[in-house]
Amino acid sequence: MNRLTPIEISIVIPTYNEEGNVQVLAAQLQEVLAAQNVASYEIIFIDDGSTDQTLSNIQALQTTQNQIHYIQFSRNFGHQYALKAGLDHARGNAVISLDADLQHPPALVATMIQLWREGAQVVYTRRQDKQQIGFFKNLSAKSFYWLANRLSEVPIEEGTADFRLLDRKVVDTIKNFKESHLFLRGLIPTLGFKQVALDYQPAARFSGKTKYSLAKMFHFAINGITSSSAKPLYFAIYLGLFFALLAFLYGCYAIYIAVFTDAAITGWTSLIASVLFIGGIQMILIGIVGIYLGKLFVQSKQRPTYIIQALTIPSDLANDA
Ligand code: UDP
Ligand code: MG
Numbered sequence: 001m002n003r004l005t006p007i008e009i010s011i012v013i014p015t016y017n018e019e020g021n022v023q024v025l026a027a028q029l030q031e032v033l034a035a036q037n038v039a040s041y042e043i044i045f046i047d048d049g050s051t052d053q054t055l056s057n058i059q060a061l062q063t064t065q066n067q068i069h070y071i072q073f074s075r076n077f078g079h080q081y082a083l084k085a086g087l088d089h090a091r092g093n094a095v096i097s098l099d100a101d102l103q104h105p106p107a108l109v110a111t112m113i114q115l116w117r118e119g120a121q122v123v124y125t126r127r128q129d130k131q132q133i134g135f136f137k138n139l140s141a142k143s144f145y146w147l148a149n150r151l152s153e154v155p156i157e158e159g160t161a162d163f164r165l166l167d168r169k170v171v172d173t174i175k176n177f178k179e180s181h182l183f184l185r186g187l188i189p190t191l192g193f194k195q196v197a198l199d200y201q202p203a204a205r206f207s208g209k210t211k212y213s214l215a216k217m218f219h220f221a222i223n224g225i226t227s228s229s230a231k232p233l234y235f236a237i238y239l240g241l242f243f244a245l246l247a248f249l250y251g252c253y254a255i256y257i258a259v260f261t262d263a264a265i266t267g268w269t270s271l272i273a274s275v276l277f278i279g280g281i282q283m284i285l286i287g288i289v290g291i292y293l294g295k296l297f298v299q300s301k302q303r304p305t306y307i308i309q310a311l312t313i314p315s316d317l318a319n320d321a
Contacts, residue, residue: 009033009041009113010095012086014079014162018100019053020207026061026068028106036113044069044313045100046086049076062312074307079211080182081306083162087171089313096165102206104163111198112165121193123165126157129201136214144221148186151231157197160185169193179227180299186228226291233292236285243278250274 011029015022026043033041045058047070055072062068071085083097094116098104104125112123145157162184166174170193177187189195212220226232257263 007040007042007092008094009038010086010090010092011041011043011109012083012090012095012097013043013045013100014048014082014086014097015045015050015054015058015100016048016076016079016082016211017050017052017054018208019050019057021100021102022054022057023061024206025100025102025106026065028102029109030065030067032106032109036110038113040067042067042069042090042092042313044071044086044090046070046082047072048078048082049073069312071311071313072309074309077306079162080184083184084174084182085306085308087166087174089311090171091313093168094165095168095171098163099161101208103202103204104161105200105203108163108198108200115196115198116165116167119194120165120196121167121170122188122191122195123198124157124160124188124195125163125198125200126160127202128199137217140214140217140221144217144224148221148225148228151225151229151235157189163200164188167193178302180303180305181223181227181295182305183224183227186224190228222291226288226295230292232288236288239281240285243281247274247278 011033013025022045029043045054045068047055047058055070058068058070062070071089073082073085086097087095094113096109096112098106098109108125115123166188170188170191173191174184174187179187254267257267
């Protein structure tokens with residue numbers, strides 16, 4: 001780990017079609033960093049295949065300010081991979097990640113840096129105000145954390161997002177994880193280290209619109225749960241056992257009806273209903289097994305999880321194309 005100039009703080013920002021946000025965010029961050037007397041810092045935008053003016057806006061900043069860098073992906077790989085690329089390339093003694101849309105208040109970065117200077121190794125944040133994010137998002141977020149915490153080994157705290165500070169030690173640990181389906185929110189709590197929580201009120205998105213539709217969030221949630229836990233597979237077995245038991249009891253009842261009464265022909269409805277129901281359950285269970293199998297398949301190919309088109313930071317990584 002030989003670095004020519006020691007950088008105290010790296011800021012990592014996944015950016016996908018955020019042309020209206022990058023300049024404002026960079027200016028606010030620089031103000032905060034200057035107020036904290038951060039001697040040297042870098043702000044790294046990861047352009048996750050934007051189709052608007054995001055990249056040229058970043059390049060405009062980068063030509064005049066040498067603390068600003070970018071990593072341009074060859075296409076859209078998704079928020080988590082943009083984050084991973086940022087962590088892989090950041091050179092700072094602490095790395096702070098936040099969203100590009102100013103929902104994560106840059107002012108909080110000051111508190112993060114203070115806590116880190118006092119010895120914290122992970123400063124993670126908890127979103128406080130639920131009204132801001134809308135009914136559906138709130139409901140889906142709530143159900144996700146409820147389910148995730150029942151199904152995973154280490155609980156994920158509600159409202160924690162990818163807005164956090166990581167000490168160099170933690171970043172180097174994460175760099176060694178070669179997971180193809182990364183879910184940092186589930187991974188970081190399992191790592192240990194000295195973790196400190198910070199509560200905050202989210203701001204409204206400054207410009208542009210959310211990239212997470214309900215369908216995308218559903219996918220994100222399933223990926224999150226199945227990336228950090230194998231418990232859904234046990235759940236499948238319990239559910240299977242439960243319905244096998246029900247079927248057995250119903251079978252006993254059917255035999256009783258056939259042997260001791262003469263009402264045996266009725267019951268077509270219950271028959272078709274239970275067949276369809278059990279068929280549906282089986283589909284779900286096959287789906288759960290399929291998700292894990294698919295993840296193994298992708299992982300076994302060991303392809304790079306993201307592909308870089310261009311970047312302005314020196315890199316010592318083997319997996320950049
Ligand atoms: N983002 C990204 N790649 C994507 C989708 C989103 O890098 O495929 C970035 C986006 O630019 C933003 C952050 O991830 O900085 C969070 O996205 P967004 O604000 O749309 O999500 P929300 O806050 O609505 O959950
Ligand atoms: Mg947002």
